Amino acid sequence: MTLFVQQLVNGLSLGAIYALIALGYTMVYGTLQMINFAHSEVFMMGGFFALLIAKYSGVADAPSVPGVIFVAVGTMLATATLGATIERLAYRPLRKSGRLNMLITAIGMSLLLQNGALLVWGTNVPFPELLPRTTWVIAGVSVSTNNVLVFSVTIVLMIALHHVVERTQMGRAMRAVSASRDAAALMGIPVDRIIAFTFALGSILAGAASMLWVLDNPRVDPAMGIMPGLKAFVAAVLGGIGSIPGAVAGAILLGLCETMVSGYVSSTWRDAVAFLLLIVILLVRPAGLFGKFVPEKV
């Protein structure tokens, strides 16, 4: 039972990080119907941005809570800029060509960022400890400050996202573009600006995810985005890609499955289980958990 609760805590906090990344995939998919493979690299770059900001602002030398908040906000702004820039330079020129082209461009962008980061910063760069870590043991279950932080930040960001998407003019425009890009354009919605905003919004969440990630795993590496990115993407598909609540549900489910398998079977099998779960769910519900199945029409 203790093991179960322990893995529940671990799984929820892993799932929360996946959820933050998965939202970026799902929102971009909702508006552009493209898999933004470079999103995992936005997450990775977030780690390096956090490192640079912490180093040059002096927060790394004298860590403090406001300092960490400063680094986090800086990272989120930096990833937002990066996400919007990628969209402007690499994806916008391809708006009218096929989806395969967009996909290959996204893959190219992902390779570019990974190898660029490798050239500039190298591998396995240590990240300074910004927050002292405390672990409480409650009835045999250890809960760390990081777990609490991951939860609270994720919940706050989800509420903020919900507010932006459902209650603001920008969010309404986003939903309109995702429902029908052409109709939205006819209604006078600046589609390109909304798409750039969607990328920025997704990248802000990825930036937050990478900040939370490096606080827990104090290393940054050009390859650090690959696995979390892939898992988050799987989570988004699992929940029904394009659906915001779906991405969150899929991510939490995936996080829980992974930690349960690590806890009860073996951690070497956890990647296989993540994909097995995906395959089973897609075969039973071809549009994912929350996706709407759209029958093909002639």
Next chain:
Amino acid sequence: MKSPLFGYALVVLGIAAVWGIDQFVIPWTDAYLTNVLLRIGFNVIAVTGLALVLGFTGQFSLGHAGFMALGAYGAASLSLHLNVPPVLAVPLGGLIAGLAGLVVGVPSLRLSGDYLAVVTLGFNQIIIVVVQNTPFLGGALGLTGVPVATSFGWTFTWVLLAVVFMRNLLKSSHGRAFAAVRDNEIATRSLGVDTTRIKVTAFVVGAFWAGAAGALLGFYNSSIFPKQFEFDRSIELLAMVVLGGTASLSGPILAAIVLTALPEFLRVLGGWLIKACAPLVAAGLLDAPPEFLGRLSQYRMVIYSLVLIGMMITRPKGFLGGRELGDVLVGAWRRVRPSPA
């Protein structure tokens, strides 16, 4: 000229030429160049398979490297544990991959588009994890001691077979069925074509060639690692097909050659440029060759990715844009020398 005998003669001649080169040119060729040539060969074989699945049938597979892994591990364990000679193990490796293609294809080809891509990617990763957890297959450390049997002759005989097989398949009525499924699945179904069957056929045939390519690779390196066949490899193959141009066979082959050779070319280019700087240094114009030239090969992945993005933006239909190399060359020739009207 259109007699089938002509075709057979051409294939026999091609195989003879390959073995001629194997016997008389390769022994004098630099080992590095031979290595690059063989790697080009493996990629060409795998890419013909993916061109069928993705380019001609329009099914988005991101798991091609998984089939390469199955072919490589299947063939290597057949030869290690059952003493099957490599010549036989390569086609058997292909068959194992093809069989797996059937098992994976039947359930997953119900899905389409991005969902199919994700599921095939998932199968790719599952295959890797299973291999990593199977001591019999060497686990994460890889399978070593595989007999070295792949030569230039064998590889390019397989390349030739793959290309000729694919060309003929695409010209047959099956080929038209593949294209019909890609262009409009519903219309094809309404004409009484069993589209699922067509898609699965494409998938199995594609998997067979990927498996054969993987098997050859295993017999070349004498060791196989699960990491070699992760999804980034699938993505590399996908990039070759799209860059070469979907709905073209020669395009992806050309792209496989160029993209395999490009990183190596940059490495060589760096060496040449350093040598070219020598007179400048001697003349006192430069203190030393620019330091980054020695590291040019480190930039190769950055340049590779920039080429990928640039190509997609400037030539969205790929090198050849859905045409075959022969048609493009003939067209260019006609433009240079307009036929007398």
